[in-house]
Amino acid sequence: MKKLVSLLLSMLMICSLAGCGIVIDGEGGSTGSKASGASGAIGLSISTQNNPFFVTLAEGAKKAAKQAGVPLTVVDASDDATKQVSDIEDLVSKNVSVLIVNPVDSDAVTGAVEAAIAKGVRVISVDRVVNGVDIDCQIASDNVAGAELATQYIVDTLGENVKTAELVGTSGASAAIDRSQGFHNIADKKLKVVASQTADFDRTQGMTVMENMIQADSSIQAVFAGNDEMALGAVEAISGAKKDVLVVGFDATDDAIEAIRQGRMGATIAQQPDLIGSTAVENAIRLTKGESIPKEIPVEVTLITKDTVDK
Known part of the structure; x- marks a missing residue:
């Protein structure tokens, strides 16, 4: 009997603790605690991997995710705005907690991002903005x-x-x-x-x-x-x-x-694309932990000429 009572009390304590972290259909995602599903997974929708700049950006993101031990899924829109919308919908269906998006078209991606936010997914844009949507953070060069x-x-x-x-x-x-x-x-x-x-x-x-x-x-x-x-x-x-x-x-x-x-x-x-990618992942991880992040994170730009190229 004592064993049964002890077991019931243990189960009650576990349920009570677990109840504190439950998120249903993304409810609470905009309140700042934890992201959708609390999965900790991050999705990166990149405009194209045909451009060396975005290849480097993605590599910076992958490296940061690997170092932190968090799952990162990278999808390539191939400069196709319609494909990018589909890519984002697919990432959301896989219950990513944070979406990092580098839009092909800053207007065309708006609806998909709004739908992601409605499901509790936190959103960070990199290099390009998402027009008409209040997202968590924008990371870009000036x-x-x-x-x-x-x-x-x-x-x-x-x-x-x-x-x-x-x-x-x-x-x-x-x-x-x-x-x-x-x-x-x-x-x-x-x-x-x-x-x-x-x-x-x-x-x-x-x-x-x-x-x-x-x-x-x-x-x-x-x-x-x-x-x-x-x-x-x-x-x-x-x-x-x-x-x-x-x-x-x-x-x-x-x-x-x-x-x-x-x-x-x-x-x-x-523009340091690797830094843009790694900074995005680092701040995505902060969001999954319920931490606050800046609305905008600027990345410094510099002029490179023949006189400065090897300095």
């Missing part, structure tokens, strides 16, 4: 300031009023919008912008667009590209046309750094 640095480098190197072309990133991506804004903040006052066209953050498209720009105006003197992939594509087009044009990019990828060393590119902006 894209406007970085583009201003890059554009000022053109002015400092070639002088004012030089003919300059712009290669813009994916339409709707906040990074593309912010970098274009930063470019125009300086260029509209100090340079002569003769062409501006989207090349979707892609090297091949960057080359094609640049070829067309050169054919339309062979006197272009400088190019600002919203990322290094487009910049490297522009470099190929310029080389093929045997032109001398200053090309500036953004991201400081390995290929861009080597192009700067060789004098084929003028400059790029370093």
Whole structure:
């Protein structure tokens, strides 16, 4: 009898303690205690793994997750906004506690993120914002300031009023919008912008667009590209046309750094994508533990030129 009473009391104590942590259909997810299902699992929806910048970002996230011993699932949207919505829905169905999202399109992802939050999933955005949704945290470089640095480098190197072309990133991506804004903040006052066209953050498209720009105006003197992939594509087009044009990019990828060393590119902006990825995972873990995190975490950017590339 005593054994039975003891067993019943033990079961009652376990149930009482367990009841404190129960989350049903994500209830309480926005109150700040624990994330949906308290699984501790993290999902990372990345815009593309075709871009070295985002490969490095994902690697930084994976390394941080491995060091912490937490499960991390990474899904690649392949620059397809519709696929990304499906990817996010799939991650939520697998009961991730925290969703880290790098949007293909800052507007297109809104509905999927809202649905995730409604189910108690905590959300962190990286590199690009999610428009129209109150998420837990945004981790990104100051894209406007970085583009201003890059554009000022053109002015400092070639002088004012030089003919300059712009290669813009994916339409709707906040990074593309912010970098274009930063470019125009300086260029509209100090340079002569003769062409501006989207090349979707892609090297091949960057080359094609640049070829067309050169054919339309062979006197272009400088190019600002919203990322290094487009910049490297522009470099190929310029080389093929045997032109001398200053090309500036953004991201400081390995290929861009080597192009700067060789004098084929003028400059790029370093953003530390590995740090963005690891910082996202570290803060996701804090959320799963019921800790508070900042709404915005900026990551410093720096200008890389031939004079500073190996410093």
